Amino acid sequence: METSNTHNQRIANMIFASVYPMYVAKVEKKGRTKEELHQVIEWLTGFDDKKLQELIQEKVTFETFFERASLNPNAGLITGVICGYRVEEIENPLTQKARYLDKLVDELAKGRKMEKILRT
Template sequence: MKDTSHHDARIAEMTFASVYPHYVTKVEKKGRTEEELLKVIEWLCGYQAEQVQELIEEKATFKAFFEAATLNPNASLIKGVICGYRVEEITNPLTQQVRYLDKLVDELAKGKKMEKVLRTI
């Protein structure tokens, strides 16, 4: 599937605060916790829980969210399809990073072991 510039621009300007509650709802519906979600965000982006809260309060866009992040060097191990896109084939770096996060949240919600979600085994 090809990325479009319109799609990429829309993702860049979307606020993390507008999506985070959906992440929480998704994982909690499946018996996971917000703490586990925060652990996933910390692994991918390097943010502690307090920093995530600050970014939510600031209404940081995904562009700002990922510009300030320290992406995990193992992020490229995240593979698969999310939202109709194969994450390893996405050409726009920001869109790919957002989809990495979406994929990790999806795996967490699907009950994968944390070690597998965080690519430690």
């Protein structure tokens, strides 16, 4: 699916630290934990808690966040619609990675089992 250059640039320039509290609030509101969120983020990116906190403190953009990530080889198994886009059809690699993360957070908040979220 084609996304606009403006849309892709907006995602690239967003500060991860500004979105992270929204991820935490979303999952906690639905009865999930920050630790589970971190497990999901680590599965997708390879960032442990310490590295995640460093990136938050550094106020990196999503572009830098995903440049430094080691994307899980099974990330391509993440499918479905998030924010009106089918993630497997997003052509811009950075936008797709950001939407992978959004989709995983959404699945966590919806109560999906961790084994399914982590594609094991």
